[in-house]
Amino acid sequence: MSPTAAEAANATEAGARALTADGDPIKMRGDKVCVFYGDKQALFDIDLDIRERQVTALIGPSGCGKSTFLRCLNRMNDTIDICRVAGDITLDGMDIYDPSIDVVELRARVGMVFQKPNPFPKSIYENVAYGPRIHGLSRSKAELDDIVASSLQKAGLYEEVKDRLDAPGTGLSGGQQQRLCIARAIAVSPEVILMDEPCSALDPIATAKVEELIDELRENYTIVIVTHSMQQAARVSQRTAFFHLGILVEEGPTQDMFTNPRDRRTQDYITGRFG
Ligand SMILES: Nc1ncnc2c1ncn2[C@@H]1O[C@H](COP(=O)(O)OP(=O)(O)OP(=O)(O)O)[C@@H](O)[C@H]1O
Ligand SMILES: [Mg+2]
Numbered sequence: 001m002s003p004t005a006a007e008a009a010n011a012t013e014a015g016a017r018a019l020t021a022d023g024d025p026i027k028m029r030g031d032k033v034c035v036f037y038g039d040k041q042a043l044f045d046i047d048l049d050i051r052e053r054q055v056t057a058l059i060g061p062s063g064c065g066k067s068t069f070l071r072c073l074n075r076m077n078d079t080i081d082i083c084r085v086a087g088d089i090t091l092d093g094m095d096i097y098d099p100s101i102d103v104v105e106l107r108a109r110v111g112m113v114f115q116k117p118n119p120f121p122k123s124i125y126e127n128v129a130y131g132p133r134i135h136g137l138s139r140s141k142a143e144l145d146d147i148v149a150s151s152l153q154k155a156g157l158y159e160e161v162k163d164r165l166d167a168p169g170t171g172l173s174g175g176q177q178q179r180l181c182i183a184r185a186i187a188v189s190p191e192v193i194l195m196d197e198p199c200s201a202l203d204p205i206a207t208a209k210v211e212e213l214i215d216e217l218r219e220n221y222t223i224v225i226v227t228h229s230m231q232q233a234a235r236v237s238q239r240t241a242f243f244h245l246g247i248l249v250e251e252g253p254t255q256d257m258f259t260n261p262r263d264r265r266t267q268d269y270i271t272g273r274f275g
Pocket of ligand 1: 037042060061062063064065066067068069080
């Protein structure tokens, strides 16, 4: 008996779904990723699996290549002229560097939140509505209103701004601006959210709010976060990857990494001997 279309689609999906050796679904996979800025090599043969609906923290001393690797995951490095990426990176098994890939669509699936909150010089509403509008995600004003409200809710900002959605996004506090940027990233229903030191410009209270949010978001999203704070990595992530001089030294469950690192370099870094 031949399978129905739905069965065939399911089988394809199940077949395409790669698992780690210990059985977690892999959302993104880097395979021998090398990155060059001109003649200078910044990353060397990085093999890293990003597990679905988990938070993966990238840690390591300044200049070790954390941001460079993060930018590979949604092709943000394409915007840097001298940057060249080699190796393979997949999203659900699909090669994201394939020439047929629509980069705008890719970046809707793999969103990004930057170190410095960077709201557009527009209203709070327009900041969040921008992405859904350019991707044609709503058919009416009412639908767009819903997306904006629910994105702000998911980002834990709605209650603070619901009475002033027309006020400029840049008028919010730093912590609120960062949550606005997270709402903006969420609004296009991404599958993966990349965050490059999202709390480094925030005070401890705003940081705690964003960390709480990250913990809630992992129910629905795969998250990769770069952080310089060991405490933050320990609080928010399930997996940690330690980079050093462009090499991925080790990757593993966050708890193991902090209590029982396998490599001497990791131990030195997390105990503050360098970095
Ligand atoms: N746009 C660029 N042009 C040239 N070289 C770059 C560029 N961006 C990064 N590099 C180089 O690549 C290497 C890795 O930099 P990257 O910014 O990825 O490090 P990082 O781990 O994120 O550091 P930090 O913790 O300071 O943010 C460094 O040697 C850096 O000088
Ligand atoms: Mg960086």
